[in-house]
Amino acid sequence: AARTSGEPARAYVPSMGQMFLRRFQLVTQFRQAMETGQVKIHYQPKISLPSREILGVEALVRWRHPEFGDLHPDEFVPAVEAAGLVDALTDFVLEQSLIKVRKWMDRGLRIGVAVNLSVRSLANLSFPDSVSAVLKRHDVPPELLTLELTESGVMADPQRALPVLRALSNLGVVLAVDDFGTGYSSLAYLRQLPVDEVKIDKSFVFGMGSDLGDLAVVRSIVELGHSLGLTVVAEGVEEDVARDQLAAMGCDVAQGYLISRPLSEERLEAWLQARTAQ
Numbered sequence: 503a504a505r506t507s508g509e510p511a512r513a514y515v516p517s518m519g520q521m522f523l524r525r526f527q528l529v530t531q532f533r534q535a536m537e538t539g540q541v542k543i544h545y546q547p548k549i550s551l552p553s554r555e556i557l558g559v560e561a562l563v564r565w566r567h568p569e570f571g572d573l574h575p576d577e578f579v580p581a582v583e584a585a586g587l588v589d590a591l592t593d594f595v596l597e598q599s600l601i602k603v604r605k606w607m608d609r610g611l612r613i614g615v616a617v618n619l620s621v622r623s624l625a626n627l628s629f630p631d632s633v634s635a636v637l638k639r640h641d642v643p644p645e646l647l648t649l650e651l652t653e654s655g656v657m658a659d660p661q662r663a664l665p666v667l668r669a670l671s672n673l674g675v676v677l678a679v680d681d682f683g684t685g686y687s688s689l690a691y692l693r694q695l696p697v698d699e700v701k702i703d704k705s706f707v708f709g710m711g712s713d714l715g716d717l718a719v720v721r722s723i724v725e726l727g728h729s730l731g732l733t734v735v736a737e738g739v740e741e742d743v744a745r746d747q748l749a750a751m752g753c754d755v756a757q758g759y760l761i762s763r764p765l766s767e768e769r770l771e772a773w774l775q776a777r778t779a780q
């Protein structure tokens with residue numbers, strides 16, 4: 503709502519005013535926060551369901567804010583997007599993630615990384631060139647990079663997204679549709695997009711042990727995904743039962759708290775060591 507000048511915002515709409523102020527602060531501080539190391543990436547392992555070996559990690563951004571504490575992306579990425587700063591975030595995450603992948607390669611480990619994209623990147627015709635450049639800079643093969651796009655983001659305007667998706671696909675990176683099952687698209691429509699992977703939304707995976715409807719959704723995504731030649735990933739795997747059901751259905755990859763929470767760089771290294779020492 504508009505207010506007249508001189509009106510004390512806090513007296514009238516305290517929570518809205520504070521929210522606005524906080525959003526404003528976050529946006530103005532964001533670039534510097536990336537430069538000073540307040541913005542960090544946590545990595546969540548993804549495992550192969552038949553073999554349980556680690557295939558890769560998903561990069562999930564975190565902000566250790568001096569005043570507001572540890573912020574999750576849901577608390578600042580929307581503001582960063584609205585302010586037109588999301589390309590800087592994507593560049594930062596790509597850069598940091600590929601540095602990690604390169605370090606693992608140098609130690610003989612083949613671990614890929616998945617980076618979340620904002621829908622805005624799909625409208626940026628120079629984005630594929632910047633992805634190509636960062637891969638070259640770190641000498642990482644494209645198949646070790648997965649780019650995750652939300653279903654709603656791609657489907658909002660598939661015709662507009664298509665040229666960028668095609669160019670990314672031609673680079674050889676893996677394209678994944680995130681949060682699958684929550685949008686309005688039909689799986690058949692996916693056939694027209696150059697995607698390689700679907701990630702079943704965690705809301706269905708949480709419920710599959712107790713809700714037959716969720717179980718049916720998961721099963722049909724696995725079957726149709728496979729019939730379209732896609733890799734199927736389940737996120738939000740929190741319990742043994744879910745992992746075992748998914749493995750029995752032939753789901754390819756699992757990610758979730760059962761396997762590991764998202765970990766800081768240091769903790770991920772410890773996790774990897776413990777696992778490879780087995």
Ligand code: C2E
Binds near residue numbers: 738759
């Ligand atoms: P997402 O891509 O769907 O990521 C999965 C989210 O589920 C993460 O939340 C992760 O911590 C959480 N999660 C993973 N396994 C489990 C589980 O077993 N149980 C439960 N309850 N949760 C689980 P997070 O890290 O808070 O990220 C939220 C969203 O923020 C992400 O959802 C993604 O859309 C966005 N995001 C994260 N990093 C970036 C980034 O670098 N750039 C952009 N544009 N968006 C990002």
Ligand code: CA
Binds near residue numbers: 650
């Ligand atoms: Ca994701």
Ligand code: CA
Binds near residue numbers: 677696697
């Ligand atoms: Ca491809």
Ligand code: CA
Binds near residue numbers: 680681701704
């Ligand atoms: Ca997701």
